[in-house]
Amino acid sequence: MGKADEAFDAGYYGRYYKNSRTRVHGAKEIAKLCTAVTSMLDWWHVPIETVLDVGAGVGLWRDWFAKHRPKTSYRSTEVSRYACAQYGHEQRDITAGVQPRPSTSSFARVCCRTSTTRAAPGR
Numbered sequence: 001m002g003k004a005d006e007a008f009d010a011g012y013y014g015r016y017y018k019n020s021r022t023r024v025h026g027a028k029e030i031a032k033l034c035t036a037v038t039s040m041l042d043w044w045h046v047p048i049e050t051v052l053d054v055g056a057g058v059g060l061w062r063d064w065f066a067k068h069r070p071k072t073s074y075r076s077t078e079v080s081r082y083a084c085a086q087y088g089h090e091q092r093d094i095t096a097g098v099q100p101r102p103s104t105s106s107f108a109r110v111c112c113r114t115s116t117t118r119a120a121p122g123r
């Protein structure tokens with residue numbers, strides 16, 4: 001997938017996700033965010049049946065949904081070959097445009113957050 005894929009290697013994920021001194025957010029912060037987002041949708045009586053996590057990183061949203069909303073169908077994508085192998089995401093590059101893919105899946109809501117705060121070096 002090119003330079004973007006190469007920039008998001010093991011070092012990147014260690015620095016921005018695993019290292020408590022340099023990471024952007026940890027599981028505790030993401031759990032609060034997931035709780036807030038799902039609570040707001042519950043308040044509005046918006047069902048959460050499917051989730052598409054674009055740029056899923058180490059899978060913090062996936063882990064939260066598995067624990068707190070196990071009936072929700074969850075799908076995750078990442079541009080990084082490393083992250084896909086390590087964390088089980090589908091490899092997709094959303095900057096390359098939408099690629100036709102046979103699917104019966106649809107998503108009523110797609111949420112993308114903090115992608116710009118974790119941009120690849122030199123991008």
